[in-house]
Amino acid sequence: xxxxxxxxxxxxxxxxxxxxxxxxxxxxxxxxRHISNLTNSTxxxxxxxxxxxELEQVISYLKDAENGxxxxxxxxxxxxxxxxxxxxEKVNESFAELKEIASHSEAQEGNLKTLSKYIDALFKxxxxxxxxxxxxxxxTEEFKSNFFEEKIIMDSIRxxxxxxxxxxxxxxxxxxxxxxxxxxxxxLFLYLLLLFTLVLIIIxxxxxxxxxxxxxxxxxxxxxxxxxxxxxxxxxxxxxxVWHLDTNTFVFSDNLYQVLGEKPGGxxxxxxxxxxxxxxxxxxxFATEMDKMMKVEDLPFIxxxxxxxxxxxxxxxxxxxxxxxxxxxKRIIGNITDISDEIENxxxxxxxxxxxxxxxxELSEFNYVASHDLQEPLRKIQTFISRLEEKxxxxxxxxxxxxxxxxxxxxxxxxxxxxxxxxxxxTNKPDKEFVLTNLNELLENAKQDVAETITDKEALIRNxxxxxxxxxxxxxxxxxxxxxxxxxxxxxxxxxxxxxxAYSKINSKDDExxxxxxxxxxxxxxxxxNGIGFEQQYAxxxxxxxxxxxxxxxxxxxxxxxxxxxxxxxxHDGFIMAHGEPQLGATxxxxxxx
Amino acid sequence: xxxxxxxIILADDDEDDRLFFSDAFDExxxxxxxxxxxxxxxxxxxLNSEASILxxxxxxxxxxxxxxxxxxxxxxxxxxxxxxxxxAIYSTSASEEDIEETFVLGANIYIKKPSSFKQLKKVLxxxxxxxxxxxxxxxxxxxxLMRL
Numbered sequence: 001x002x003x004x005x006x007x008x009x010x011x012x013x014x015x016x017x018x019x020x021x022x023x024x025x026x027x028x029x030x031x032x033r034h035i036s037n038l039t040n041s042t043x044x045x046x047x048x049x050x051x052x053x054e055l056e057q058v059i060s061y062l063k064d065a066e067n068g069x070x071x072x073x074x075x076x077x078x079x080x081x082x083x084x085x086x087x088x089e090k091v092n093e094s095f096a097e098l099k100e101i102a103s104h105s106e107a108q109e110g111n112l113k114t115l116s117k118y119i120d121a122l123f124k125x126x127x128x129x130x131x132x133x134x135x136x137x138x139x140t141e142e143f144k145s146n147f148f149e150e151k152i153i154m155d156s157i158r159x160x161x162x163x164x165x166x167x168x169x170x171x172x173x174x175x176x177x178x179x180x181x182x183x184x185x186x187x188l189f190l191y192l193l194l195l196f197t198l199v200l201i202i203i204x205x206x207x208x209x210x211x212x213x214x215x216x217x218x219x220x221x222x223x224x225x226x227x228x229x230x231x232x233x234x235x236x237x238x239x240x241x242v243w244h245l246d247t248n249t250f251v252f253s254d255n256l257y258q259v260l261g262e263k264p265g266g267x268x269x270x271x272x273x274x275x276x277x278x279x280x281x282x283x284x285x286f287a288t289e290m291d292k293m294m295k296v297e298d299l300p301f302i303x304x305x306x307x308x309x310x311x312x313x314x315x316x317x318x319x320x321x322x323x324x325x326x327x328x329x330k331r332i333i334g335n336i337t338d339i340s341d342e343i344e345n346x347x348x349x350x351x352x353x354x355x356x357x358x359x360x361x362e363l364s365e366f367n368y369v370a371s372h373d374l375q376e377p378l379r380k381i382q383t384f385i386s387r388l389e390e391k392x393x394x395x396x397x398x399x400x401x402x403x404x405x406x407x408x409x410x411x412x413x414x415x416x417x418x419x420x421x422x423x424x425x426x427t428n429k430p431d432k433e434f435v436l437t438n439l440n441e442l443l444e445n446a447k448q449d450v451a452e453t454i455t456d457k458e459a460l461i462r463n464x465x466x467x468x469x470x471x472x473x474x475x476x477x478x479x480x481x482x483x484x485x486x487x488x489x490x491x492x493x494x495x496x497x498x499x500x501x502a503y504s505k506i507n508s509k510d511d512e513x514x515x516x517x518x519x520x521x522x523x524x525x526x527x528x529x530n531g532i533g534f535e536q537q538y539a540x541x542x543x544x545x546x547x548x549x550x551x552x553x554x555x556x557x558x559x560x561x562x563x564x565x566x567x568x569x570x571x572h573d574g575f576i577m578a579h580g581e582p583q584l585g586a587t588x589x590x591x592x593x594x
Numbered sequence: 595x596x597x598x599x600x601x602i603i604l605a606d607d608d609e610d611d612r613l614f615f616s617d618a619f620d621e622x623x624x625x626x627x628x629x630x631x632x633x634x635x636x637x638x639x640x641l642n643s644e645a646s647i648l649x650x651x652x653x654x655x656x657x658x659x660x661x662x663x664x665x666x667x668x669x670x671x672x673x674x675x676x677x678x679x680x681x682a683i684y685s686t687s688a689s690e691e692d693i694e695e696t697f698v699l700g701a702n703i704y705i706k707k708p709s710s711f712k713q714l715k716k717v718l719x720x721x722x723x724x725x726x727x728x729x730x731x732x733x734x735x736x737x738x739l740m741r742l
Contacts (some may be wrong), residue, residue, distance in 0.1 A: 376686045
């Protein structure tokens with residue numbers, strides 16, 4: 001997410017930068033053009049004034065020349081010719097200047113040429129007139145006409161110059177007008193452009209400062225994360241290493257050194273120095289795995305042992321993965337963990353498991369002994385008793401027969417005990433296979449098993465339709481059988497037993513018996529009878545092994561049957577509860593999880 | 595039936611059980627001839643000898659020294675000459691494992707030794723007079739163990 005935010009921001013800033021640079025260039029261009037326009041226009045004004053000034057000067061020089069010339073004619077004093085002579089030179093100078101300045105307009109150049117002709121003609125006339133004066137022919141007709149011609153030329157010059165000044169003013173006005181239209185909008189445009197650029201720069205500044213804030217925040221998080229990682233490494237006995245493949249350099253985390261039993265930075269972080277810690281028997285394997293790590297992207301964990309400087313051997317689990325970053329730098333980033341404690345625990349556990357297995361085997365052995373070897377002599381005792389009773393009964397006294405009977409009862413009871421114990425230990429067996437089973441069938445089978453007693457006692461069994469559940473079939477069969485037997489056994493002597501089996505599906509939150517159990521759906525099966533019942537205070541005791549509420553002369557029983565029931569229900573993660581009322585009956589409630 | 599009597603063999607290492615067994619047949623008064631062997635080795639020696647008369651029903655104890663009932667059962671089932679012998683397992687225990695194993699190996703019925711002589715006689719007479727053809731065809735795990 002961080003990466004995304006910043007890459008988007010970087011793109012934005014780059015675009016803003018480019019646009020700003022472009023805009024500044026545009027502003028520069030426009031400004032340059034604007035200023036050069038202004039300069040041009042100033043130059044033109046200056047040149048127009050210069051032209052006009054020069055033209056005025058020309059005319060004033062000419063007037064001077066004319067005046068001097070006239071004075072000379074009147075006085076015949078040659079000193080009056082001086083201004084006339086200098087006027088000629090000055091006019092020439094002005095003309096040279098004018099030619100340079102007026103070069104911008106063809107019309108003006110033409111005018112200038114015409115003017116020059118007029119002036120040449122004027123001076124030619126002056127010279128002729130002067131010749132008349134020198135020779136004293138001032139009153140001749142020729143002189144008069146010449147003098148008159150002078151006046152005409154002078155008028156023409158004046159007119160021409162006026163014309164030229166007018167033209168120059170007109171030109172100036174035209175150009176000014178043209179520039180004016182150019183210059184009028186430029187400042188506003190530049191100003192707007194500048195404003196826009198400013199806005200862009202402000203946005204960028206805002207963005208940059210925002211990014212900066214974010215970077216600070218991320219940096220902060222990163223440093224917290226880094227600190228947490230360091231702590232994690234210490235707690236978990238982890239070490240982190242980075243292998244820069246391009247430069248073949250390593251970076252080891254501080255805790256990696258500590259895992260190896262060294263001070264942080266205690267040795268140069270190189271592969272050789274790391275391998276030096278690896279147990280000699282694991283070195284080959286370690287090197288092979290490191291090689292693989294470079295080629296394969298993803299590797300399973302590697303396991304090896306290290307020997308610390310103090311000689312202790314530790315078990316290490318390692319993992320590494322090749323990472324190529326955006327710039328194409330290849331790095332393997334890896335972690336190692338000291339798993340010696342785990343291994344130790346595992347070994348201990350294994351040892352205990354072995355012990356348990358041995359114990360279990362002994363128990364099975366005992367089971368076998370109980371089922372076979374103990375039953376065998378007992379069965380023979382019973383068979384011999386039955387032989388005695390049949391064949392030798394007439395040889396016994398009545399008390400002898402009674403003793404024989406007592407022996408038989410004891411032997412029968414012992415057999416019952418052994419059978420029940422076997423049954424109880426069998427419910428312990430680990431090979432419990434859950435099979436989807438129709439509980440109705442199991443109940444029917446259980447009824448079959450006690451069919452004889454049912455008939456004898458004229459018992460009535462009514463049951464709801466039971467569900468199909470995933471159970472250990474023979475155990476649930478045993479459970480039903482034991483509960484039925486229990487109800488039949490503890491029935492009232494003169495009342496036919498009625499056993500009701502009710503079924504419902506409930507949620508533990510709705511059942512008062514399951515208040516302390518996490519919410520879950522349960523199958524609830526209720527066995528209730530009209531037997532002798534029991535005091536509610538014994539409700540828990542009756543599930544204990546060998547616990548009996550009645551003496552065995554009244555009711556035969558070993559005190560194992562209900563313990564088996566409890567065990568079976570436990571095996572199914574269920575609950576069994578008893579509720580009794582003396583002389584009214586007992587109810588056993590079974591909850592099996594859905 | 596080639597003989598006019600039913601030929602019965604018991605292999606059992608327990609002296610008392612052998613006594614009960616032969617006493618029971620004595621009292622039953624059925625038309626039977628009973629041969630008794632003390633262990634698996636004796637039994638198999640007899641069955642494998644050429645002079646032997648193969649029994650109609652063989653009662654086989656499981657827990658015997660030298661050669662157990664399971665081993666005997668294996669050998670008999672591997673021998674096609676003995677395919678017609680009906681095999682009744684005759685054992686003190688009736689553990690699930692034993693019942694399962696002998697059923698899979700092909701025994702015909704599993705008898706748990708009863709604890710009274712009266713019942714013993716009843717069981718033996720039932721087994722001997724059983725229609726084996728019929729029983730074997732409908733054999734399944736439920737009726738394999740003989741209910742007393």
